[in-house]
Amino acid sequence: MRGVVMHAPGDVRVVDREDPQIVQPTDAIIRVTAACVCGSDLWPYRGIDDATDAPMGHEYVGVVEAVGAEVKTVKPGDFVAGSFMASDNTCEICQAGYQSRCVHVESMGRIGTQAERARIPLADGTLVATPGQPAPELIPSLLAASDVLGTGWFAAVAAEVGPGKTVAVVGDGAVGLLGVLSAKHFGAERIIAMSRHADRQDLAREFGATDIVEERGDAGVARIKELTGGLGAHSVIEAVGTQESMMQAIRSTRPGGHVGYVGVSHDVQLPGRELFFSGVHLHGGPAPVRRFLPELIQLIWDRRIDPGKVFDLTLPLEDAAEAYRAMDERRAIKVLLQP
Amino acid sequence: MRGVVMHAPGDVRVVDREDPQIVQPTDAIIRVTAACVCGSDLWPYRGIDDATDAPMGHEYVGVVEAVGAEVKTVKPGDFVAGSFMASDNTCEICQAGYQSRCVHVESMGRIGTQAERARIPLADGTLVATPGQPAPELIPSLLAASDVLGTGWFAAVAAEVGPGKTVAVVGDGAVGLLGVLSAKHFGAERIIAMSRHADRQDLAREFGATDIVEERGDAGVARIKELTGGLGAHSVIEAVGTQESMMQAIRSTRPGGHVGYVGVSHDVQLPGRELFFSGVHLHGGPAPVRRFLPELIQLIWDRRIDPGKVFDLTLPLEDAAEAYRAMDERRAIKVLLQP
Structure with a gap:
């Protein structure tokens, strides 16, 4: 599959990456419908954080393609949004509402969702299915829920x-x-x-x-x-x-x-x-987006909020380098990437 | 009157100080029944904070001797406890429960309550009268309410x-x-x-x-x-x-x-x-003791809490230097001073 890596600060490339596989029985694989560039992606882009051939992206919405044997709440074909931090949503910390500090937390940033597909660990605890297949105009708002709105x-x-x-x-x-x-x-x-x-x-x-x-x-x-x-x-x-x-x-x-x-x-x-x-x-701290995700999805579904307006530029995934440049130069507030 | 000053770090003296007077119509003058040495008094004692001939002490209980023309809630003869920060208890910050950051706040530390008498600014907002004259064994607990318990x-x-x-x-x-x-x-x-x-x-x-x-x-x-x-x-x-x-x-x-x-x-x-x-x-931050004072006084009055146990040494005001030494050397948890 195609996916974004940061080869070095300022050097964003779209390359062939291995297709993700189910590794744990709690994993899901999603086909990414939309991903985007985060303000925090600019830290490594500007050389303030380290990055060497790092897969990029932690925001995503998409369609479930496969699930591990233990996954119960989402199934292939579901449209899902998920947090930028994977969480089991059952531990004491999650139950207190701090899923981004789950005892089993995994950062989606290490997986890299600026790609055609992504493995989502702890799928039951991380993903929330939308009530049905969303109208295209809702995609940006649902994507925003994954991080910037939740944050x-x-x-x-x-x-x-x-x-x-x-x-x-x-x-x-x-x-x-x-x-x-x-x-x-x-x-x-x-x-x-x-x-x-x-x-x-x-x-x-x-x-x-x-x-x-x-x-x-x-x-x-x-x-x-x-x-x-x-x-x-x-x-x-x-x-x-x-x-x-x-x-x-x-x-x-x-x-x-x-x-x-x-x-x-x-x-x-x-x-x-x-x-x-x-x-x-x-x-x-890192927002426990998963706490708010069901409510945010419903508010978006009911068209009571329109957070997708923060996306003022949409580009194909292949143009990720331009997406980073546009955000770095503040020509765009936030760029949506379409795989 | 007699009162404690810190002549220099480590050099605590009991000296003749001017008797306090009503300055503002919202002031009260109290005869101090008991004062004490605070852990925070040890910062200047150890030279970590500055102090040159500084009047010392910000904790106190006592009997009202005189009040300014505008004081309504306490009168001569009342036994009172008050916070280590004087506050009007009416401004927006006080009403939100942050009296130690009152827009008219005055620090009692500048006045120095390790003394026979003290001027209490903003008496209506700062002092709370006890339900009657307290039994002697309640004095240490009421004094504790002034700072360490409230904190x-x-x-x-x-x-x-x-x-x-x-x-x-x-x-x-x-x-x-x-x-x-x-x-x-x-x-x-x-x-x-x-x-x-x-x-x-x-x-x-x-x-x-x-x-x-x-x-x-x-x-x-x-x-x-x-x-x-x-x-x-x-x-x-x-x-x-x-x-x-x-x-x-x-x-x-x-x-x-x-x-x-x-x-x-x-x-x-x-x-x-x-x-x-x-x-x-x-x-x-600095505790808004005044927020809690009415409740704390009642709990002490009803003998439901006994915070006065933190005082493990009682000395006459004249022995203030020994009181500071005992606390500095951790021979005492907290020293009560009797003027």
């Missing part, structure tokens, strides 16, 4: 977004924008998107942002304080993962408020004393 | 301690021990006190600890994992404030679990990537 959703839950609250969102990538959508869903009174890109500002407004703040760092914090009577936001979603974005998020939050952080941390060191006196709640 | 209580709340949960407590000072008492009150199933001092282990058991772990650092974390099926505790109370204790707390917590940290952070830098992948909730 923005988790960030909003972690930030305890709710009615009457003011929410600030740091980061205007797909996750940040879907954090805005999630905050709207959870009934936030005011949603402040921090963005300096007109196209992303527009989408943020469409998803429910009531205010846009273009300033960053200390100036951004000052602006959030100004908009919240000097106190800071009740809830702040952090969707970048840098030192600046984390400190911007913490400093934009009022004492007793909540920071939900989902940007994968890179070279972040949180100063203990400042964090202590900030009095904020801090929660985040 | 251990907040840590347990921040760590979301509850029925069926396993709680680990890092730190065996007064706050850690009262974290154990609080965890017991909130119905924890298992309470693991981390301590290597026999007298503190005994008190931890008396307060409700079911297990004692003597190991620290990585070995301590390994032991907590061993006691919790490899997962870590649901809730961890951190009551020290060092890099080691914070990392011990975070690493002892299961994914999705809660760390309540109340040790004042000193030279702590939290590694963002490890924190991200830990998946824990982190909440803490």
Whole structure:
């Protein structure tokens, strides 16, 4: 089959890879209907994370082609979405809602779903079948549920977004924008998107942002304080993962408020004393997408949310190199790849 | 009046200080019945924090002697306890339960309650009168409510301690021990006190600890994992404030679990990537003691909790230097000072 590998930073290739096989009786093989490039794929692309001939991609929707002997909840022909982390969904950690830290967790990133087919470990715990074969226009939204929607959703839950609250969102990538959508869903009174890109500002407004703040760092914090009577936001979603974005998020939050952080941390060191006196709640990490997946699929199926709008470029799988370039250069918010 | 000042690190003196006066119409003056030395007073004592001729002490109970024109809820003759942070208890932050970050907050540490009298700013928002004049044996417990009990209580709340949960407590000072008492009150199933001092282990058991772990650092974390099926505790109370204790707390917590940290952070830098992948909730800071004070006073009044047991040495105010020495050398858990 054809699949994407990162030969070296900046060097994305589509190559012949071995067809996946059932290895464990809990595995499924899916034919990938759509995959995409994640903001986190840009870390190795930019040489910040290592990558040498690494299979790429961890987001996917597709059709089940084969299942192992122990798989019970999905069968060949089912259309499925799944999390970027495979989980058994039965261990104590999964049952508490933290499937991305399942005791048997496996990262889909190591498998590489930017490909024609993919092996899904722990299929019963990882995949959720849609109510039927989806209309083509639902595919992007279902794909978004696999990671960026689930991650923005988790960030909003972690930030305890709710009615009457003011929410600030740091980061205007797909996750940040879907954090805005999630905050709207959870009934936030005011949603402040921090963005300096007109196209992303527009989408943020469409998803429910009531205010846009273009300033960053200390100036951004000052602006959030100004908009919240000097106190800071009740809830702040952090969707970048840098030192600046984390400190911007913490400093934009009022004492007793909540920071939900989902940007994968890179070279972040949180100063203990400042964090202590900030009095904020801090929660985040790799989103337990599987917790939310049944609900997200239903909301998409019922056309109550349209997270697929974050895909502003669709390319054939063979053009993966251009997909990475477009995201790296911020010409695209998020690129959908069609095998 | 007589009062304690820290002339320089390690040099604690009892000197003549000016009698406090009503400055603002919201002030009260109290005659201090009992004050004490806090673990956090040892930071300047050891030269880690600055102190030059600084009035000392922020914990207190006493009898109101005078009130400003606007004070309504306490009157001369009332016996009162109050938080180590003065707060108006009416602003939006106070109303959300974060009185130690009140928009008008004043630190009692700057006033110095290791003295015969003290000015209490924002008396209506800061002080709570007891139901009557307390029996002498209740004084230590009421004094504990002023900081160490309220802080251990907040840590347990921040760590979301509850029925069926396993709680680990890092730190065996007064706050850690009262974290154990609080965890017991909130119905924890298992309470693991981390301590290597026999007298503190005994008190931890008396307060409700079911297990004692003597190991620290990585070995301590390994032991907590061993006691919790490899997962870590649901809730961890951190009551020290060092890099080691914070990392011990975070690493002892299961994914999705809660760390309540109340040790004042000193030279702590939290590694963002490890924190991200830990998946824990982190909440803490200066405890909003005022939130809990009415309930704590009632529990003490009804003799349902006996937090005053943390005071294992009582000295006259004039012997403050010995009180600091005893705590610094860990000869005493906590020293009560009688003006």
